[in-house]
Amino acid sequence: MAEMDRISTDELLALLFKERNLEHFLQRNESAYLTHSFSDYLNAWCKEHLEVPEQVIRRANLEKSYGHQLFSGKRNPSRDTVLQLAFAMRADLAQAQEMLRTARRSPLYPRIKRDTVIIYCLHNHISLLDTQIILQDLQLPLLGGREK
């Protein structure tokens, strides 16, 4: 994923359905099966979107040194931190789920009220701040309110 030839899971699935030869498919998409770290994901995203980590860290409302430790791979993010970064990186639901998967955290689950709010806000590109307001109005724990 270090290079931006990265394809999403949905795109990969679509390609698989089109392919008639499984061996060819696996060879052609070998890089999609490599295991990448969460910090690789963050750095690749910044490179692709011509942003520096500071901008993402600020929008995610994370403490600066903690944010840099995430980018350097020295720390593993909590689930809430991954979601804060997803908002900061303007991720849609599929991208946010992929970020959670990469960070080895539980995916968003629509039977949970709090997750439903987050899914809705990601899908509608509502900002992190507005998402927090909605969570607060619904008396649900805010993102980053407690580190697991």
Added chain:
Amino acid sequence: MNELKHIVKDMETVFAESRYPADFLAAYDQMECLASHTGRETFLVQRKTDQEMAVATCYDRRVFPVRPDMTLLGELSHPGLPRYYEQFQNDQMLCIVREYIEGETLADYARERQLSVEDVVSIAQRLCDILEVLHMHKPAVVHRDIKPENLIVKPDGQIVLIDFDIARCVKDGAGADTVFFGTKGYAPPEQYGFGQTDARADIYALGVLLRWMVTGSVRENRNITIDAALQNVIDRCTAFSPDDRYKEIRQVRQGLYRVGKRSARIRPKRAALWLAAAVLLMLGGFAVGRYTNWFRPSQKTVFAEPLIEEAVRLMAGKENGTLTAEDLAEVKRLYIYGTEAFADAEAFDACKVDTSTQGPIRTLDDLALLPGLEELHIGRQGYVDVSGVAGLARLYTVDLKHMRISGAAPIADAPGLRHAILFDTGLTDVTALENCPWLETLDVGLNAITALKQIGAHPNVRSLGLMWLEMDNVDDLAAYLPKVQAVTLQHGHIGDMSGLRELPDLEAVYVLKEQEEEVKKVFAGTDVEIRITEN
């Protein structure tokens, strides 16, 4: 802003009709879904009152019409088991809340590290401690889903066994398991319907887990060389027929103990081999064996508990070397507190061990090696199987404090017992000690005892310890313990103490300063002395 208000309103409408019990949602916030299977979801939840994290498993009652009583976890108190908190239910769902364990699964833990044989043995031994508690419960509890994903390694290295979804109590005479539950690879043949699962199903899974920790695979692979002693333990655990497996988890632990000892000796042994070769070369054809006893075969005494061995060596005055049968027969007293052994009562009493330091002892089986043992003093351990006390003919003092013991019955099998101090040992019943006709001292303080019938009748007891106990009354005390001369009551509370007045020989009652006035009123007009102690 208006738009946000609409979103909030819509969300409230959507979630107004929830299938989860309303009181569950009122008490806890669902934070994330940790696992989801047909009819069963496991959530990380946060208690609203104090933000404490917990884990809730919710069962769809249509899929799981009958659930085993998970309050069982409440009865199984052990640091290696999550604590049961509470449960909620409505027509559709049953939600059971338990302690959240911080740490990583053994699967993740092992993925990030290269486990040595010592690590593997240590993890397996800790798991044995947990399984022993489950299997010794009456009725025995079989977990039936032991696998790396169900073991949490806490930051302090402690292992916790989670996920009791498919645990079952073993019923005598029951037939084969009718439904397959468990995890392929870890489940034994009988769990596929070949018979009823019992403790040996967990032993099978433990064997597979050992193999996985060593080879990375649950399947047997003879191309990978495993330590021979460890391979033997794995083979015994995973035999197809339950009859060919270890019968009890205790036997697995003994097998692992031997692996651990052997593994610890391998490196020094290699050095010793080089040294021996050098000596032989130097001496040439000198007949070493004739003038030394190096090659004389000796019978080595093997202890299951290294700390007990340390205590024995202290008493025998033999720090190293072989302990002979004569040495062992001479040992009359043992003093152990936490992780330390002491040479005498003075040092034992003076020790100010940090109260959080729990010792490693899990079984007293080694006591069978000590036929002359008269006094046993052990404090601050985890769960200890005390069956090794049974049958010790000369034992007259059993002093066990701050630990959880398997029961009072084995202690009652020491025929000459005179002093039983069982303070803070997790007992709910000591009536088994009624079989000890010579019993003079009985201390049952800080146990789950709330009535005299849990203590039983002891005609010769002179000294009775009831510290930290909560009892409504001690009516009929004179009938149960007619010869009591002294009672300790510090920190306890007895609603109605008038039963104490009925004791014909009572001379002294020990209380704290703050209890003095209340107790003085009870004994007004009698000769009973009220003695104030500091703790």
